[in-house]
Amino acid sequence: MGIAVIPKGGHVLDKFESPASELPAVEFVDVSKSFGALRVIDNLSLRIRRSERVSLIGPSGSGKTTILRLLMTLEKPSEGTIKVFGGALSAGGRGLRESEVAPLRAKIGMVFQQFNLFPHMTALANVMEAPVQVLRMPKPDAKALAESLLERVGLKEKGASYPSELSGGQQQRVAIARALAMKPQIMLFDEITSALDPEVIGEVLDVVHSLAHETKMAMLVVTHEMGFARDIADRVIFMEKGRIVEEGNPAKLFASPDNIRTKAFLNAVKR
Amino acid sequence: MEGKGANDMTFSLQTMLDVLPALLRGTVVTLQATAAGILLALALGLFLAIARRGSNRAIVVVIDLFVTVIRSTPLLIQLYLLFYVLPLYGPSLSPLVTGVLGLGVHYSSYLSEVFRAGIDAVPKGQWEASVALQMPRAKTWCRIILPQAFRIVLPQIGNYMISMYKHASLLATITVVELLGAALNYAGETFRYLEVLTLVGVIYFIIGYVFSRIIKYIELKLAY
Numbered sequence: 080m081g082i083a084v085i086p087k088g089g090h091v092l093d094k095f096e097s098p099a100s101e102l103p104a105v106e107f108v109d110v111s112k113s114f115g116a117l118r119v120i121d122n123l124s125l126r127i128r129r130s131e132r133v134s135l136i137g138p139s140g141s142g143k144t145t146i147l148r149l150l151m152t153l154e155k156p157s158e159g160t161i162k163v164f165g166g167a168l169s170a171g172g173r174g175l176r177e178s179e180v181a182p183l184r185a186k187i188g189m190v191f192q193q194f195n196l197f198p199h200m201t202a203l204a205n206v207m208e209a210p211v212q213v214l215r216m217p218k219p220d221a222k223a224l225a226e227s228l229l230e231r232v233g234l235k236e237k238g239a240s241y242p243s244e245l246s247g248g249q250q251q252r253v254a255i256a257r258a259l260a261m262k263p264q265i266m267l268f269d270e271i272t273s274a275l276d277p278e279v280i281g282e283v284l285d286v287v288h289s290l291a292h293e294t295k296m297a298m299l300v301v302t303h304e305m306g307f308a309r310d311i312a313d314r315v316i317f318m319e320k321g322r323i324v325e326e327g328n329p330a331k332l333f334a335s336p337d338n339i340r341t342k343a344f345l346n347a348v349k350r
Numbered sequence: 351m352e353g354k355g356a357n358d359m360t361f362s363l364q365t366m367l368d369v370l371p372a373l374l375r376g377t378v379v380t381l382q383a384t385a386a387g388i389l390l391a392l393a394l395g396l397f398l399a400i401a402r403r404g405s406n407r408a409i410v411v412v413i414d415l416f417v418t419v420i421r422s423t424p425l426l427i428q429l430y431l432l433f434y435v436l437p438l439y440g441p442s443l444s445p446l447v448t449g450v451l452g453l454g455v456h457y458s459s460y461l462s463e464v465f466r467a468g469i470d471a472v473p474k475g476q477w478e479a480s481v482a483l484q485m486p487r488a489k490t491w492c493r494i495i496l497p498q499a500f501r502i503v504l505p506q507i508g509n510y511m512i513s514m515y516k517h518a519s520l521l522a523t524i525t526v527v528e529l530l531g532a533a534l535n536y537a538g539e540t541f542r543y544l545e546v547l548t549l550v551g552v553i554y555f556i557i558g559y560v561f562s563r564i565i566k567y568i569e570l571k572l573a574y
């Protein structure tokens with residue numbers, strides 16, 4: 080009597096919930112997206128682990144870009160929920176509060192096919208912009224950060240150049256540095272070499288490969304370069320008509336796909 | 351013989367020298383009215399252009415109606431309304447302030463369309479990159495979209511500025527002694543219309559020319 084009873088095994092977490100460190104970086108739960116009558120993403124579920132590198136391949140119009148845009152909150156799902164590190168980033172139907180979404184979105188960065196650099200700013204200013212304006216980083220610190228990032232993508236000497244003075248490959252590398260400046264934990268790459276001349280594709284892919292080696296970011300890579308899709312990824316997802324058709328180990332999927340449609344697609348791109 | 355007489359038909363340089371101080375004072379008023387009118391037109395035009403982009407249908411309809419009505423009625427009538435009718439119902443403003451208001455509101459209707467086109471001409475990817483960099487909406491407007499839109503429409507804004515500068519001569523009709531008003535006052539007394547109006551034309555030309563060169567220069571400076 081009089082002795083406090085200590086509860087056995089004090090459960091903090093619900094038994095269905097995994098501890099925070101195991102929460103997937105990205106989770107799509109039954110996500111659909113329609114543009115008018117066109118169902119572009121069809122009841123798709125997907126998990127990406129922390130630090131996992133995933134390539135997304137599939138025919139034109141299969142919804143690859145839409146998946147990235149949903150994740151970047153550039154589109155809103157028609158149905159389903161998208162979670163980032165366990166928090167609801169966006170959901171069909173109900174609106175989420177910006178104050179709750181913003182910290183989740185801040186974990187995501189994106190590099191676009193068309194670079195989308197700010198043309199009225201130098202390369203250095205492009206990289207400094209978000210740290211200064213969004214994170215309120217002091218200018219000298221942001222400048223040092225931007226310079227080190229430009230060096231990292233091999234453009235140490237180009238800080239003072241405007242985008243119009245840079246080649247496509249250089250512009251895309253600035254865009255990568257710019258995205259890195261916000262220290263994302265999830266990086267989205269949408270066909271980042273499709274707008275480039277063949278001779279500069281390599282320099283951009285090299286940068287992405289080095290990021291894969293040197294950082295722990297999760298990466299979701301949409302590409303038509305099958306060699307790159309295979310080499311960069313821990314897992315390849317083949318999708319068609321807004322659904323995942325097949326996914327798996329890159330070597331396995333490219334060498335001997337199980338699904339006949341995957342096979343047909345890979346044959347078609349090999350030509 | 352330096353004559354001020356109405357019968358003296360020879361072109362008199364002396365008359366031009368005599369009237370010059372009054373014309374220069376008028377020029378200052380013209381420039382003041384133009385500068386203030388432009389600032390008002392830019393601010394109001396930009397406000398209309400941005401407000402119109404919202405999702406509120408009612409606001410869009412009201413703005414479109416306002417722009418259409420202002421654009422399709424003469425500035426002169428708008429000035430008369432402001433000058434003669436507004437004081438009956440509202441505040442009584444000085445002629446110059448009334449004129450600035452008229453010029454600014456009139457030109458805001460044109461500039462709102464110019465800004466709208468300029469904002470639309472900024473590629474969608476600029477908005478998307480801003481989202482991807484976590485930039486809040488207001489920052490995106492101020493730092494990314496408007497600087498680019500402004501460069502796109504600068505030549506048109508320049509044209510409207512020059513047009514407004516010439517249009518400011520209408521302020522003479524609501525008793526503002528700007529450049530033309532000063533000239534008409536003097537010529538009315540002396541009947542030296544030829545010299546006075548020639549000089550007015552020369553002054554308008556010189557300032558208008560300098561104006562357009564400055565705008566060209568700014569365009570070049572801002573090109574990227």
Ligand SMILES: Nc1ncnc2c1ncn2[C@@H]1O[C@H](COP(=O)(O)OP(=O)(O)OP(=O)(O)O)[C@@H](O)[C@H]1O
Pocket residue numbers: 114117119137138139140141142143144145146
């Ligand atoms: N804003 C939009 N409005 C209407 N339809 C759209 C919109 N965005 C995408 N779509 C359509 O959605 C489908 C999937 O587009 P998405 O860009 O995701 O394909 P993708 O797999 O990236 O193709 P690609 O390999 O050609 O880039 C396409 O049919 C496209 O036309």
Ligand SMILES: [Mg+2]
Pocket residue numbers: 143144145270
């Ligand atoms: Mg795409």
